[in-house]
Amino acid sequence: MSWLWPVDASAYADHVDLLLGGFTVLIVALSAPVFILMAVFAVKYRRGRVADRRHPVDNSVGLETSWALIPFILLLGFYVWATWLFVDLHRTPADALEIDVVAKQWMWKFQHPGGQREINTLHVPVGTPVTLRMASQDVIHSLFIPALRIKQDVVPGRYTTLSFTADRPGTWHLACAEFCGVDHSVMGGSFVTMTPDDYAAWLRTADTDATLAEAGAALFRSHGCSGCHGPSATVHAPPLEGLYGRPVPLEGGEVVTADAQYIRDSILLPRSQIAAGYPPIMPTFANQLGEEDVLRLVAYIQSLADARPEDRP
Amino acid sequence: MSTTAEPPAETEEERVSYFRSGTSLRSWLLTTDHKRIAILYLLSITFFFFVGGLAAALVRADLMTPAPDLMTNEGYNRAFSLHGIIMVWFFLIPSIPNTFGNFLIPLMIGARDVAFPRLNLLSWYIYMAGGLFALATLVLGGVDTGWTFYTPLSSMYANGSVVLVATAVFVTGFSSILTGLNFIVTIHKLRCPGMTWGRLPLFIWSHYATSIILVLATPVLAITLALIAAERLFGLGVFNPALGGDPLLFQHLFWFYSHPAVYIMVLPALGVISELVAASARKPVFGYEFVAGSSIAIAVIGFLVWGHHMFVSGQSVYASAIFSFLSLVVAVPSGIKVYNWTATLWKGHIALDPPFLFAMGFIGLFVVGGLTGLVLTMLAVDVHVHDTYFVVAHFHYIMVGGTVSAFFGALHFWWPKITGRLYPLAWGRVAALLIFIGFNLTFFPQFLLGYMGMPRRYHVYPPEFQVLNVLSSSGAGVLGAAYLLPFVYLLWSLRNGAPAGPNPWGATGLEWTVASPPPEHNFAEIPEVTRPPYDYEIERHDA
Structure with missing residues (x-):
């Protein structure tokens, strides 16, 4: 080098x-x-x-x-x-492979759509647009991949994204660029770019029991979300099928898009944006769910984007 | 200069100077003489320069190898945090304004003192109180937040004495505000007859611009630090999202102060260089009105560019595009200054004395620092080099290559005025050259390191960065020695230097019309100015 x-x-x-x-x-x-x-x-x-x-x-x-x-x-x-x-x-490609990133003092955690998880090493295929959806569990971090000449701060309380298309297979540095406390300088690892075939092979060998959306569905049930948002709910809560990416009218008359940030805030800070026509009865899950779990729930709700409430199992 | 002869006896000027107007400690600690207060500041900021420099030495020594050697990760973080906090608030911000500004502003405008002499002394005491808080922080183990105090790291997660050091900076901020206020009123109200705005030395113009920033920006820092303390102590949710706050709000507030603060640090230096260039070339500063106006333009536009510190923070793309554009705009007045200084040298009578060499060193390093700042305004490039050593190199070219070189230039230019004694010019030239070489050796490799992808504030780094780090650390050794050198011959000159006489450089400006060192009340009679600034005799013969 x-x-x-x-x-x-x-x-x-x-x-x-x-x-x-x-x-x-x-x-x-x-x-x-x-x-x-x-x-x-x-x-x-x-x-x-x-x-x-x-x-x-x-x-x-x-x-x-x-x-x-x-x-x-x-x-x-x-x-x-x-x-x-x-x-x-900053233009997010529509067909991008979405990988979730959670930063915490002092490690990087990655979750692939198939549920594969890795720490401090990120595998991606070359020639494919990739979008990282990034959350921080504590302080501000910054994901820096020098070989791609890109970085993006990872800020607690909000999702940031970083899109790229690598085109050369290899192993490169990955680092934290925003000072984040004691072990800031060792909060890094490897960024591995692979041919699509190698990436597919790697995905198969990586240990996983459920896709990200399936893991989210399990959390949806175990944390009681389905009690209100599910088909047999007795309370008046908005259905989540077909919600993702659609406009949501709010109590105050404002209309927001149900993107990942909206889903996250609705789980952790439910009082901040009340959907019009629904009573503000949703409790916060801030003390029960970490950012990784919330990302799984987001993936689950995202997987319902094209479903209709009557399709419920 | 003779080395064997007896030291020259005390001169008549020295006997009646401000320096001998009282000899007791009390006469110094209760003085309201702007010149004596300047000396108090000179001693205090020199002390803090060495404290901050020692922290830098620890950092550079540890970076000789990729692995942690001298310090733990925690210790390293505390060392660079201390370095930044001490250097920014206890050296750079007060450096030129509170020493040379205090000493020279009344002399340059034909006044007997600043507008509020007792407030001026209070300002020093407040600075020292802030300094004591900073030293207390050091004794108690320091902080590991960096000088930028980013939240929620500083407000919720950091272990060190964050509230104590925030108090230090908060307190010393009042010293800045009072000094700025004092200078503004002094420049408005105490100019002697005939000293119109168009006849003010450029040093005064740049201090006027600096004072505006000191008064307008410092309160925002005070508010921001108070909010950090409130969040840390009482859990008031302002910046921490877990409490309903917004961490980026902190960055907006912090840089709304801290970007203008960069101009607090560099504008006085730009004023010094205008004086040094004119006196060295014995020529009026080319484009006086443009150089004066550019100081005001920098102060005003400097308030509108803070978002360029946040291009990768998650700030909107549109905001980034606007801040990038405004950052190009603020470069224009700096460019005007540099081109005008160059034109000032054209057809001048240039003496290659230490003040000129320091000024040339300043211009060279300031140009590199400024142009690499433009590299950072280029959005797509900043995404790569943001928070890397490229940024570290860039701002050290401005703060150290620029401001510290100007500080030493000012010291070598006005030393005979302040002390009444000449120092050996040859040693001054050696020091100027060594500082220039040591500086470039230290910081140029850091541009390359940054582009290579070495993040800043890294204790442990990949081995391929070692060659450049060793170069940089070696340069820091040269630079450290070069900074010590002037203290040897300047202190030697206090006793052994030849008497300077009122105007050893043959410069214009009212400060050169009084004795060296100046008498206690500056002017026996308030002077009347009848000529334009930098009205060199020699220039008129050529015209």
Whole structure:
């Protein structure tokens, strides 16, 4: 491994390198006149040395304007490029493989859709868009994959996402970039990119008894969620079939989308957003469910996105 | 300069100077003379510079190898947290304004003191009280939050004396506010006849801009720290989501202060450099109005860019795009200054004395620091280098390469004025050169480390980063020695230096019209200014 330039594992990483390379050329061009002229003047106009020092006394507004505006306009070109790339990074591909990430002091936990779990190592297939849905169990962490030139803070209380498509198989670093306490510097591990076949083989060997959604369904029953939201419920609670991704009218007249964040908040902070027409009787599960369990429940409710209440088993 | 002769006797100027207006400890501790208060600050910030420097030395020594050596992970975290907290609030923020600003502002505008001399002394006592809290934190084992106190780590999870150190910073903030207020009123009300706004030295303009930030931004920090203490002590849910708070709210509040605080640290340095460049080239500063106006522009726009610290925090993409744009805008006035300094040298009479060498070192390092700041405003690049050593290198180029170089430049330029004695110029040149070399050796490798992907605040790191870390730590050794060098010959000069006379550099400015060291009340008669700033005789002959 080179000790001067980072390895890269995606076309996006190449693009960031190209952007940085181009930008470096620009900033060298903007600063070179300063460095060269300062050195030349220091020699040429050294005190005591004979030189032609005649010059007009008036300062030039034209000169001031041009050295304020020309660099700025050149920078704007790169601003557009960098912002476009950044917006692109934040576009979540529709067909992405979703992997859940839970950060806690001081480890990374990953849950694949099939229920496979791993700690401090993340396996992904190359050539497939991947979206990480990330939650923190305690403080702010930041998932940093240098080979992809990406990172995203993992913030307690909200889901953040990170999307990428790796295109080179290999084993790379994965690190925590946001200072998170005592063992921050050892909160890292490996990011393994594999061919789709190898990834499928790895999924089969990884130990699992249930998919993420199935594990969520089990939690749904064991924590009594089905008592109110299930088919035989006696209380008036919103059905969860066909909910995910749909608009939800709230008590106050606002309409929100039932995304993962909404599901999470409804489980942990049920009083924060009350669905219109339902009494605010849902208790919080903040003291019973960790972020990993909540993500399983989210996966379960997400799996019901295309179901209808009458399809209930 | 003779080395064998007897030290020069006390001069007549020294006998009647501010320095001899009282010799007892009481005369120093109860002084209201802005020059003596400046000396009190100089001694105190030098002390804290060494405390913070020692913490940095521990950090760099431990990073010589990838494995933990000297310290535990906890100890390492406490060392870099202490380094940041001490250096930011107890050295960098008060460094130039409270020493050179205090000493020079009244002299430069033709006043006998600042507007509120007793408030000025109170300001020092408040600073020292804050400093004692900081030292108490150190004695009690320190904190492991970093200087940024991100929540909920600081408010709920960290083990150290968070409330105590927050109190230290909270208290010392009042010193900043009072000093800023004092400077604003002084510059408005105490300018001597003829000292119009258009004739103010650029040092004054930049201190005026700094004071505005000190007064407007510091209260936000105080509020933020008080909220952390309230959450930590009483469980008031402000930042911790488990209590219904929002951790990103903390970051918005913190950077609303701390980004302008970067300009608190660097604007006074920019003012120093304008003085040094003009005096070294014996020429008026090119584009005076633009250089003066750019200080105010930096202070104002600096309040609108805090979100560029949060590009990967989960902040909205649109907010990031706007903050990125505004961060490019704030670079324009800094660029204007650098180009104008270069133009000032054009057709000047340049003396390669220590003040000039420090100024050149400053400009070089400030340009690298500023341009790498632009790299960080590029959103897609920031996503990669955010929270890596690239950022560490960038802000050390500004804070240390910039502000500390300017501090040493100011020390070498005004030392003869402050003490009345000359120091050996050759040693000053050696120190300027060594600081420049040591600095680049320490911090340039960190840009590469950052792009390679080494996160900041890492005690343990992958072995492939070792070569660059060893380079950086070796540079830190050179830099540390280079910082000690001036203390040797400057202290030597106090007794053995030749008397400086009122104006050893042949500079313009009212401070050079009074004796060195200045008399207790600065001006026997309040001067009247009839000429534009930097009105060098030599310049007029050439025109």
